[in-house]
Amino acid sequence: MKVExxxxxVPLRFxxxxxxxxxxxxxxxxxxxxSYVGLGVEVPEAGDFKVTWVGDRQxxxxxxxxxxxWVWPNRCAHRGTALCREPFGHAEEFVCPYHxxxxxxxxxxxxxxxxxxxxxxxxxxxxxxxxxxxLPSLAVAERNGVVFASVDDDAxxxxxxxxxxxLPYFDRVFGKDGLVVLGYERQRIPANWKLLFENIKDPxxxxxxxVFLVTFGLFRADQPSETxxxxxxxxxxxxxxxxxxxxxxxVGEMRSFRDGFRLYDQRLLDIVRxxxxxxxxxxxxxxxxxxxxxxxxxxxxRQIIPRAPGVSDLVWTFFGYVGDDDEMRxxxxxQANLMGPGGFVSIDDSEVxxxxxxxxxxxxxxxxxxxxxxxxxADAEHMATEAAIRAFYRxxxxxxxx
Amino acid sequence: MRVELxxxxxxxxxxxxxxxxxxxxxxxxxxxxxxxVSRENWERGLPLMTVWCxxxxxxxxxxxxxxxxxMYATRWLRHLLGPVRVTSxxxxxxxxxxxYAVFETLPDEHxxxxxxxxxxxxxxxxxxxxxxxxxxxxxxxxxxxxxxLVYPL
Numbered sequence: 001m002k003v004e005x006x007x008x009x010v011p012l013r014f015x016x017x018x019x020x021x022x023x024x025x026x027x028x029x030x031x032x033x034x035s036y037v038g039l040g041v042e043v044p045e046a047g048d049f050k051v052t053w054v055g056d057r058q059x060x061x062x063x064x065x066x067x068x069x070w071v072w073p074n075r076c077a078h079r080g081t082a083l084c085r086e087p088f089g090h091a092e093e094f095v096c097p098y099h100x101x102x103x104x105x106x107x108x109x110x111x112x113x114x115x116x117x118x119x120x121x122x123x124x125x126x127x128x129x130x131x132x133x134x135l136p137s138l139a140v141a142e143r144n145g146v147v148f149a150s151v152d153d154d155a156x157x158x159x160x161x162x163x164x165x166x167l168p169y170f171d172r173v174f175g176k177d178g179l180v181v182l183g184y185e186r187q188r189i190p191a192n193w194k195l196l197f198e199n200i201k202d203p204x205x206x207x208x209x210x211v212f213l214v215t216f217g218l219f220r221a222d223q224p225s226e227t228x229x230x231x232x233x234x235x236x237x238x239x240x241x242x243x244x245x246x247x248x249x250x251v252g253e254m255r256s257f258r259d260g261f262r263l264y265d266q267r268l269l270d271i272v273r274x275x276x277x278x279x280x281x282x283x284x285x286x287x288x289x290x291x292x293x294x295x296x297x298x299x300x301x302r303q304i305i306p307r308a309p310g311v312s313d314l315v316w317t318f319f320g321y322v323g324d325d326d327e328m329r330x331x332x333x334x335q336a337n338l339m340g341p342g343g344f345v346s347i348d349d350s351e352v353x354x355x356x357x358x359x360x361x362x363x364x365x366x367x368x369x370x371x372x373x374x375x376x377x378a379d380a381e382h383m384a385t386e387a388a389i390r391a392f393y394r395x396x397x398x399x400x401x402x
Numbered sequence: 403m404r405v406e407l408x409x410x411x412x413x414x415x416x417x418x419x420x421x422x423x424x425x426x427x428x429x430x431x432x433x434x435x436x437x438x439v440s441r442e443n444w445e446r447g448l449p450l451m452t453v454w455c456x457x458x459x460x461x462x463x464x465x466x467x468x469x470x471x472x473m474y475a476t477r478w479l480r481h482l483l484g485p486v487r488v489t490s491x492x493x494x495x496x497x498x499x500x501x502y503a504v505f506e507t508l509p510d511e512h513x514x515x516x517x518x519x520x521x522x523x524x525x526x527x528x529x530x531x532x533x534x535x536x537x538x539x540x541x542x543x544x545x546x547x548x549x550x551l552v553y554p555l
Contacts, residue, residue, distance in 0.1 A: 182448060182450045183443040183446075183449060184443060184448070184450070185450070185547075186440075186547065187547040187549065188546050188547070188548055211472075211473070215471055261466070263463050264462045265456065265459040265463055333450060336451070337454055341549075341551050342438065342453045344467050347473075347550045348472060348473040351549065351552075352473060354549050355475060
């Protein structure tokens with residue numbers, strides 16, 4: 001990290017500079033990090049596959065016939081054609097449409113038409129080695145049904161990578177029971193990927209931007225909350241506990257507060273406590289591309305896919321558990337109204353991130369201020385802090401040499 | 403009846419394009435449900451809905467959230483609906499389908515396609531003799547939503 005860099009400032013060019021974007025792809029997404037690629041239950045049977053992304057590189061997640069998971073680039077080793085043309089599917093083997101080169105489920109090259117020529121003429125050279133020309137697989141790791149991939153074989157083991165501070169929150173949501181996918185949401189947000197990540201490291205905005213939450217009593221600035229980071233600052237978790245619906249002087253601070261509103265259909269507020277402990281909302285960010293959402297009874301993974309300095313895709317995988325009864329499932333589907341591209345809470349976030357990127361691109365010089373809560377990166381027991389954002393950029397600047 | 407049906411759909415589109423959310427609500431019966439579902443989830447049999455209003459009361463909550471609580475950039479919408487088709491036989495309730503396209507115009511941006519898909523609806527004649535939606539499902543092809551889905555489709 002450069003000596004003159006301040007922890008409480010973020011140069012706005014971090015969100016716009018194409019050279020920084022390319023360097024992020026190499027050092028962060030192409031480095032010793034673990035990128036979320038999916039849930040094991042998305043590819044349950046041998047031959048099941050899912051097309052996904054590590055950074056802005058397209059890859060395929062596949063289950064082989066021994067039950068192991070593989071991730072390889074969606075690109076034929078021959079001349080670069082995409083092997084998988086469906087986003088999800090099932091195959092016994094993968095055949096390139098162009099010249100019919102064939103790969104097994106692990107990405108090993110097992111067939112090259114006319115390898116020995118036609119009628120004694122042509123063909124591949126004698127010394128062409130099939131085994132050496134397969135698809136270069138990524139490292140794969142799984143914990144409690146959540147699958148990660150790494151381009152760098154020297155990535156630390158996943159347990160170490162997530163770390164002691166984050167593992168309990170991760171296992172709370174994923175270690176409870178078998179997972180069941182409820183469905184997907186997808187959106188293309190015209191904003192830098194870091195703005196999406198920061199948004200979930202920002203407890204400060206929750207009661208100020210999300211008028212719906214405060215209006216209908218789902219969240220209050222003074223309810224017990226914590227911000228926790230791991231030792232590197234790259235991962236974090238925001239934890240909150242919904243208290244009694246008491247009037248608090250903090251609503252006076254909120255210019256957008258609407259008083260006296262009650263939902264016409266109250267079923268949205270039919271929330272049950274399903275996890276041990278007091279927390280009702282736990283939002284975890286895991287470097288470099290994963291957000292884990294537990295907002296009352298709506299659970300999802302959110303995968304950030306950078307597309308360009310000013311564009312990111314967000315893929316939401318909503319899930320429940322094998323043990324959910326019909327009522328719990330209905331709660332999850334109903335509370336999903338808060339989340340996703342059409343969500344009462346999440347619309348505000350996508351829209352504000354778009355407005356941020358738009359304004360930063362139109363006035364690209366200068367720095368963002370991140371001094372809320374102080375200038376350090378310590379854990380906090382309240383919401384009036386940007387410590388998790390400062391911690392993120394401290395680690396980011398180390399990795400990027402900025 | 404066909405003329406009334408075409409008028410119902412035209413008024414549906416017009417109410418949303420003009421931002422007349424109360425008029426939009428008035429096109430549904432009280433017990434009606436309104437769902438917006440991605441074609442991906444629909445075809446794979448996955449239950450998740452992008453928007454799920456289980457009753458007209460829930461639709462009122464959605465309308466009020468749009469008016470009072472959501473933060474979003476201002477925009478104009480324009481619906482273009484394709485031909486309305488009755489897919490059931492016999493009398494009411496009738497099943498009706500129509501393809502749709504919604505275009506969106508934001509400040510400093512050219513008009514873009516926000517969503518295309520189809521409606522799969524159930525229409526009834528109410529006690530006053532007016533056609534209304536008893537159930538509406540909007541299945542959208544445009545699964546990669548441009549920024550966010552603010553208004554009903």
